[in-house]
Amino acid sequence: MKNFGTLLKELRLNRKLTIEQLADSLNAKFDSKISKSSISRWENGEADPKLEFVRLLADFFQVPGQYFLGEDSEKILDSQKIVTIAAHIDDDVTVEEMEDIKKYIEFIKSQRG
Numbered sequence: 001m002k003n004f005g006t007l008l009k010e011l012r013l014n015r016k017l018t019i020e021q022l023a024d025s026l027n028a029k030f031d032s033k034i035s036k037s038s039i040s041r042w043e044n045g046e047a048d049p050k051l052e053f054v055r056l057l058a059d060f061f062q063v064p065g066q067y068f069l070g071e072d073s074e075k076i077l078d079s080q081k082i083v084t085i086a087a088h089i090d091d092d093v094t095v096e097e098m099e100d101i102k103k104y105i106e107f108i109k110s111q112r113g
Contacts, residue, residue, distance in 0.1 A: 002070045004054075004095045005043040011061045012043075019043070030056050048094035068095060069102075 002010075012022050023036045034053060041047040049057070058065040093101070 003045060004048065004068050004070070005045045007068055007070060008039075008057065009043045011057075011063070012039075015061070026056055026060055029060060032056060048096040051093045051095075051098065054095060069099070 012019070015022075017025070019036050019039045023034050023039055026032055026034050032053075034056070038047070038049070038053075042049050054065055054068055058067065061067075
């Protein structure tokens with residue numbers, strides 16, 4: 001399964017954008033303050049973006065937010081539910097934390113029998 005950074009880089013390169021161009025485009029479109037270094041760190045797996053930035057990236061690239069979780073289409077609906085729940089709890093959740101939440105929910109479901 002591909003990680004967040006790999007998926008982001010693939011989308012960026014498919015659009016023929018540099019990291020700087022992506023940062024500028026995101027900041028212009030969403031009035032955000034995403035730095036080139038943040039995008040570079042996300043792509044290189046050195047940091048995970050906050051959920052709000054994942055949403056902006058998904059909107060910009062016109063993909064569902066679950067795309068960045070690297071999951072197949074069968075799991076997207078379950079992931080959407082988890083993302084929605086986590087977003088209502090705390091908008092400051094990283095992709096890595098989202099994965100932990102998903103794993104915990106799957107564990108709880110498996111304990112039901």
